[in-house]
Amino acid sequence: MRVAKKIDEVRSFVRAARMRGAQVGFVPTMGALHQGHLALIRACVAQNDVSVVSIFVNPTQFGPREDFNSYPRPFEQDVALCEKEGVDLVFAPSAGEMYSPDHATYVEVEGLTAGLCGQFRPGHFRGVTTVVSKLFNIVEPDTAYFGEKDYQQLIVIKRMVADLNFPVRIVPIPTVREADGLAVSSRNLYLSARERRAAPALYRALCEGAKAAAQGASGFEVEKITRQALEKEPLFKLQYVQAVHPETLQPREDQGVPMVIAAAAYLGSTRLIDNIKVEGRS
């Protein structure tokens, strides 16, 4: 396995692979790899001839009061995990390699980024779509893998790829959960033991909402049921619960399934997000 710090090294590696007729798969990450990332990486390695993983904590997707500096960076461990999974190239650029001092270009998806997490993290999705555009242009993959855990991000990236005609196929990978239901996330590392015990309440609340949705409840009703379920866990401070259409992310309001129920909530200073999709009535 190669570890490249430089863009040119990635380009020549991938172009050589492509000359041999190889299919190239790509998993963009911010490192601190966990079982969720490993699910993406395993799908990538299984489905492609050559697999590239990027590890880059992207400054442009963090707000000024967010956790850019404290975000975990266990680099050696991440590289070892990639090696073990059969990754061919890890791309781990510096911030200076990715952003020149006169960087001025941003990719923005309007509409889809306005609600859900977008309303609480201004500029976040612009940072994500900008860095993913850059990474797609550097790696030039045939296929790229994104987790359903970050559901809004997945839909935004799919919209961007369609709108800008990126020659990349996006493969969504289901959320990986701990035995107690907690969605695996790099930010779970921030939780105290007490918060960690409370954390599965978020997914349990979403499951209650999903049950009501499958029985015919409207978006409004589902949001209320989910909110009330989460309120049973006093450590959680809810940021939002929203029932939205799985493709347009428009609020379901008085409509029922299909819907994605998405929520963000704080445990202490740690912000957790999760979601559940309900395709039809049971």
Next chain:
Amino acid sequence: MRVAKKIDEVRSFVRAARMRGAQVGFVPTMGALHQGHLALIRACVAQNDVSVVSIFVNPTQFGPREDFNSYPRPFEQDVALCEKEGVDLVFAPSAGEMYSPDHATYVEVEGLTAGLCGQFRPGHFRGVTTVVSKLFNIVEPDTAYFGEKDYQQLIVIKRMVADLNFPVRIVPIPTVREADGLAVSSRNLYLSARERRAAPALYRALCEGAKAAAQGASGFEVEKITRQALEKEPLFKLQYVQAVHPETLQPREDQGVPMVIAAAAYLGSTRLIDNIKVEGRS
């Protein structure tokens, strides 16, 4: 020569060429091809194995009160010109092929787009960078050709390519002029006979500014000299004259060369732009 209306046709044509090891050159145009475009196309054909020209009057780069509907579209003639120059593929998509009804993604270069034409055409450069991003992702060229006539556009595109890591080399091509100095432009077709006779005054005024710059004048002085020279032609209504740094597009103000002197002015309802670069003192 092939004429493709569909994105998929372009992709398969270019990918087949690339499989044979061909270098692919690209000239994006809005059609109404003139000697300026032909200079781009000739450079492209001479320097590449396969040459692609796009003909697409891009709605997103026109303002609501601009000439999108009346913009000339002599399609058969454009295709014949491309054929004659040895172009391999003309890509002429419909607006619906390029923009889906739920299109929501825009590429924006900040800063460089704020001054010069940008201040008078809000959204124009966003439309240009968005459509050029799309075209680059569709054609996947090695090299793309842009005219120095649209100087701000050239600098904006170069910045976008660098910032988003597009694997495309941008080749600038000098402005082509009529015998009397008027920069060749599709919009020259709009001029009445009287306006056409007045039109070379714009380039003459820029040349007077350039002479002063080469003799040591500051940006402020150059702007004043150019403005006064243009005022001698009463048919012209000046929109702006600005002396800017050739790379950063920052106003030169009390600094001298290097500079680009850029101007936009109306002849009747036709807006003409032109520019001249002064590298050093004579």
